[in-house]
Amino acid sequence: MSYDAAATRKRIFEAASAEFTERGLAGARIERIAVAAQANKQAIYLYFGNKEALFGAVIRGKMDEICHQGPLDPNAVADTVGHLFDWYGEHPEFVRLLMWEALESCTAEATGEDERRGAYRDHAQALVAAGVAADAPDDASRVRAAQDWLFTLLGLVAWNYAVPQLRRMVLDESDDKAALARRRAAVVEAVRILAASR
Template sequence: MSYDAEATRRRIFEAAAAEFAAHGLAGARVERIAAAAKANKQAIYLYFGGKEKLFGAVVRAKVDEVCHSNALDPCAVAESVGQLFDWYQDHPELIRLLLWEALETGAGPVQGEDERRAAYRDNVRDLVDGGVGAGLDEPRRTRAAQDWMFTVLGLVAWNFAVPQLCRLVLDEQDDKAALARRRDAVVSTVRTLAAGRSGDA
């Protein structure tokens, strides 16, 4: 049987995503990733260049996945934000990865920062083209779209960053019931924000 390099890369990537989500960059162990991927440690360094670069690649891929799966559409805000909420609920590893990244890098640069910033700029341009900040001159229109996107992402992501607060503040015994309430509240809030987005001066 011939060696399948691409299959090995995929296994390493999937094992790394689980390991980093559970333990962060500092706590992750290359040995555990290799064992879970049924690969040797040398393959990790060969394909990804080391633990730090592998962590950066995992975070970037997960961010790209949510961006490509769920575009924020200001013309269909309820649907797109609801879909985004559902995606985060189905993929809790992204929030954990981003929290670990924030804790471990602080204010410093993150792996692949320039590429990730460029991707967000593309998202912001799409929002501007969709009408966010209409009536404002540049650069205020772009700034309005950036703020709108960051606010929406925060409204969605916070529910999954602190699930215990979601349950406790809403005084729900059941996590699913709490998230269902939060989904409705987030969609309603973003719909209100979208209705007033062009009136901001």
């Protein structure tokens, strides 16, 4: 039987995703990841580098999953945000990973920040090309307005999953599914109103 490097990388990625989601960067242990992935620690270092680089690879991988759901369609932004809301619900680990990153980041820049920033720039440029902030005085202003709009949309979705205890208290809803359904409808409607006013 030959060694399957791609399968090993995939197992390491999945084990690391679970470990970082549960324990964050500081609490995660390479030894636990290796055991869960049925790989040795040397393979982890070979394929991903150190623990911080592995954490960054996990976050970038999750971001890629979102990007493969399709681009943010400015002409159907409410529907696109509804799909994004559903994706976050199916992948609660993503918000948790972002929260861990925010809490534990010891440097001014997150791991892989330049690459991730580039992806968001591409999204903002696509929004500008589709006519977002068309009434802004110049290209730089249009890009800034699109970036603000994108961040607002992401916040409208992510906050619902970032603070489930606050969602439960504010909505006074004991049924989590019902609360998320209410929030999805409210977010989609808010985005529809925002999009109509752009």
